[in-house]
Amino acid sequence: AQSVAQPEDQVNVAEGNPLTVKCTYSVSGNPYLFWYVQYPNRGLQFLLKYITGDNLVKGSYGFEAEFNKSQTSFHLKKPSALVSDSALYFCAVRDMGPGSSNTGKLIFGQGTTLQVKP
Amino acid sequence: EAGVAQSPRYKIIEKRQSVAFWCNPISGHATLYWYQQILGQGPKLLIQFQNNGVVDDSQLPKDRFSAERLKGVDSTLKIQPAKLEDSAVYLCASSLGHGYTFGSGTRLTVV
Numbered sequence: 061a062q063s064v065a066q067p068e069d070q071v072n073v074a075e076g077n078p079l080t081v082k083c084t085y086s087v088s089g090n091p092y093l094f095w096y097v098q099y100p101n102r103g104l105q106f107l108l109k110y111i112t113g114d115n116l117v118k119g120s121y122g123f124e125a126e127f128n129k130s131q132t133s134f135h136l137k138k139p140s141a142l143v144s145d146s147a148l149y150f151c152a153v154r155d156m157g158p159g160s161s162n163t164g165k166l167i168f169g170q171g172t173t174l175q176v177k178p
Numbered sequence: 179e180a181g182v183a184q185s186p187r188y189k190i191i192e193k194r195q196s197v198a199f200w201c202n203p204i205s206g207h208a209t210l211y212w213y214q215q216i217l218g219q220g221p222k223l224l225i226q227f228q229n230n231g232v233v234d235d236s237q238l239p240k241d242r243f244s245a246e247r248l249k250g251v252d253s254t255l256k257i258q259p260a261k262l263e264d265s266a267v268y269l270c271a272s273s274l275g276h277g278y279t280f281g282s283g284t285r286l287t288v289v
Contacts, residue, residue: 092276094278096280101282101285102282102283103182103184103269103280103281103282103283104221104269104271104280105280106277106278106279109276111276150220150221152220154276165211165223165226165234166211166221166223166271166278167223168220168221168222169220170218170219170220171218171219171220
């Protein structure tokens, strides 16, 4: 079964410092990996995804993620954190639907709360 | 393009009552998902539709939850009767290829 794990419930960083939110995955075959952000009382907003190609993926709002196949990780990073980055972050992997190579449900980690302090 | 629309945004009901949520996906997105997000947890799939057919409903508590997607567009998720543990945010998403778009969700509180 495919799964993702986010080992940290909460990450605290000071504004202006680099941030990393960790994600590891377990899949059979090539992984399709995603990061979403959720602000209070809002839905999930897409940040970035890895399907194939370069291991460093750039996304929205200055975020990027590094795909590491040997460590089965897909950590989210940002060089300089903003207070407005404080939110709940979810890593997800696509589970391949039966008989389909185009769609499949997303399987989410439990989420990591990012707190950026001024 | 317009996003995934969900209504209502909030709902408070008493246990054993029934409730229904509505979702309008992005035009042209054949696949529609309903997720349940309990506080402090990641979203978990309840049901997945491809057009108006069910692809995966293995995690749907079928004794109380039902969902339909008439004409392969809008979808409705119903809970009857509700339990306290159904308190959660219910997220609808639609997808085309590798892109998934989520609605703002419906926050359900069962008291």
